[in-house]
Amino acid sequence: MSLRARLRRALLNNPLVLTCAGFIVVLTVLALGVSVLPVPDPTGQSVLFRLKPPSAEHLLGTDRLGRDILSRVLWGARLSLIVGVGVVGLSGALGTLLGVIAGYFRGWPSEIVLRLTDIFLAFPPLILAMVTVTVLGNNLFTVVLAISVGTIPRFARVARGTILSIREREYVEAARALGASMPRIVANHVLLNAIDPLIVLCTLLIPTAILTEALLSFLGLGITEPQPTWGNMINSGQIVLREAPWLTLFPGAAIVLTVLAFNLLGDAIRDALDPAVRDVSGVQSPSVDARPPIPEPAGRLERPPQYASSS
């Protein structure tokens, strides 16, 4: 069955997964179109409206400076989604490149890549991101880079493991015998057939990246005020938790719902694409199951830690 057919079957046959996909689409549309939506400026302050509970005028209430929480949650969603996609894009590209070098060429390039990934995987991902963002400064790009530092080795490991087995297949040997150039073999035969586990890893790492960004902002190390992020909203809401719990609860709910939706969707895509899950029958409840991990390199994709997870 083709990749598209397997994905279509995994998504369309499960109402829960369809709901999650729908939620992500709606959130993305709202986040991208927030600048044209009729919501107040997320940084616009008003002393008269400070700490107002949810009402018809401010659907999710206002914060200590009178800023509209709904508007800030939506602008925060935009940032979280950019970070999620940015981290997966950057670490996917670099990690896959390293994985190709390590898996296809073997020998000393493989050893260098493996030792480098070992070093980075030994650090707790959150602490690595905290120090990296401190070294590089805190803006959107450096936050993406800081989280990617912990996720690049994961892509490299998965890509290497898959490519190691693919490079020995008969069709690669046939392409080589026909005189195909090395870049052509890598791009058209090796990489194209190694794409499934990488797609699965992408879907599992998006929620991890969103959580790590929220954690960094919460700790005051990521993107800081006045730019709204879910993490820094919870951090500032904590000060008035008793008087105005909505400052914390709404961005908290936004994080939980978004991460849950991505997790469920990621699980469904993994179930459809990962052979270790797809080929084992009988022990799984719909899209919310996990199986014991098989050691690297060519094992199945277990959910990565949530703090670039972490969290």
Add this chain to the structure above:
Amino acid sequence: MRVLPGDPAAAMLGNNATPQSVADLRELLGLDKPIPLQFADYVTSLLRFDLGRSLAVRTPVTTLLGQALWPTLLLTVCGTLVSVLVGVPLGVLAALKRGTWLDYLASVGALLGISIPVFVWGVLLLLAFSLQWPLLPSAGAGDTPIDVARSLLMPSLATGFFQVGLVARITRSSLLSVLANDYVRTARAKGLAPTAVIIGHALRNALIPVLTVIGLNAGTLLGGAVVAETVFTRPGLGRLILDAINARDYPVIQGVMIVSVILVVLLNLVTDVLYSVADPRVRA
């Protein structure tokens, strides 16, 4: 680490310091030496377990790490215990009631647990048990053993709940595959009570993948403890590294990084030792 923006000497002396006094302090702290030389000095000292002195408080880094290590380690271990004590029974229940609403509820609950970050758990617990019903302290680590236990409860729950889902999911799937084995059928056939079959035969073997996952996630657990320390204003490595980052205190930041890597390696080692306890065949 030396690429960090900001000058620690200027940060220590404040805004009114003259350039001369900043230069004198840089010389005193050895910050005026070339970076390769500073690195060589650091590595030589590291071999003597000397991590230098904090630039901000002038205390040896090893002393600061010694003070911060135990609260974090205690919290990490308690968080792991919570995840095992809640996650394993939840996973067993889901496996035994496979295909029922209980299984589905446990599986969805497990996924929900994975999706709620430590700091959201922390804030929810604070809201419930410190503000709404003031039963537990919202900050500090406590002095007496009872206070220590009370102050540890909410951070442990926040750290552990995040891992509960993962442990429950692995326990469920691992137990289901073990229950299909011949030796489980034999144990049932010879008339053993269902509880004895599950606990004595199936669960023990099913715990190996659970141990693997806990070992693999040692770094995440440590990260969770660091965040919980911030939410509950507890002393530990989390507070130490945050304060060090704000003060541009390089030796302390380096010290925390080194200790956290050692801790992750040690926690993995403990997991390896536990394999042989859970499965005597590993020792053979």
